[in-house]
Amino acid sequence: MSTRLVYVAVRAQRPSALAEFWARLLGWTVTLDRGDRVDIAPPDPGLPGPALTFRAAPPGAPAHASPNRLHLDLASYSPRQQDDRVRLALELGGDHLDIGQGAVPWVVLADPEGNEFCVLEPRPEYVGTGALAAVVVGAAAPARLAAFWSVASGWPVARNGAVAGLRSPTELGAWLEFIPHPGPGDDRLHLELGARAGTAAAERLTAAGAVARPDGGTRFLDPEHNPFCLVEAERGQPTN
Structure with missing residues (x-):
């Protein structure tokens, strides 16, 4: 495959503070901290799911008003652990x-x-995910959008129906899921794909249904107009 899912990117007013919240809630570690960008990832390198990267919102960016099209689901393995995760989230802000x-x-x-x-x-399908059970994307046509992201990520479609889900071929790490969504939402969170420099990743993605954004570079819209980006797989840095 020429591209793989590497990040969920979060536009944040205070990247360091928001990254600390999520790192403590998930039990993840900080892998990059340069102030305007903070990355966190699972301490287990065997989990293939995406890391989280928090980027400073541009000056004058509007406050969060409508629900995000993309959100995170956290796993629990017992009712007590679910209660503990909720309690910790509240304690952290x-x-x-x-x-x-x-x-x-x-x-x-x-x-x-x-x-x-x-x-x-607790749900049996999320055994083996780690703390992050799923990255969930709202979609008008979940199965169709899952088919695009299967091509983009290299993950097979493991569940198809009203909710469509992709899973790494290793069957470890977080799911990428697509659920029915009634309409547009905020895009403060978006997906990023890693690609090796010099590959024909952009052409492959557009052939699968992506559209290059008017600002050019390596920024795209998927078939339901969700923004996503290409980054260099080796370094996790934007290619534009």
């Missing part, structure tokens, strides 16, 4: 969030900058 979910077994929370995430009840 998170908050409960009502998005109309009603009576559900998972807990919906917001991080200190208002980004939605869920702490799931």
Whole structure:
């Protein structure tokens, strides 16, 4: 494959503080800290799921107002662990969030900058993921978007239906899932693909249905107009 999923990028008002929240909540480690960008990753290098990178929001960026199209789901392996994860999130500065979910077994929370995430009840499909169960993307057509991202990430479609899911061929690490979404949402979180310099990654992605963004470089829109970027796989640095 010419591209692989390497990051969930988060646009943040305070990258260092938000990265610290997520590192402590997930039990991950800081792998890069240069002030305007902080990266965190699982301490287990065998987990192939994406790392998280927190980038400074541009000056004058609007406050978070509408739900993100992309959010994170956290795993738990017992009811007690679910309670402990929720308690820790609240202690670190998170908050409960009502998005109309009603009576559900998972807990919906917001991080200190208002980004939605869920702490799931124990589910057998998330055994082996580590703390991050899934990166979840809202989609008008989940199966169609999953097919594109399967090509983009090199991960096979492991679940298809109302909710479509991709999983690393190793069957370890977080899922990439696509769920029905009623309409547009905020794009403060986006996916980044790693590509080796000199490959024809851009041509391969556009052939699969991606559209180059008007600002050019290595910034694209997927078939449902979610922004994503290419980065150099070796260093995790933007290629433009």
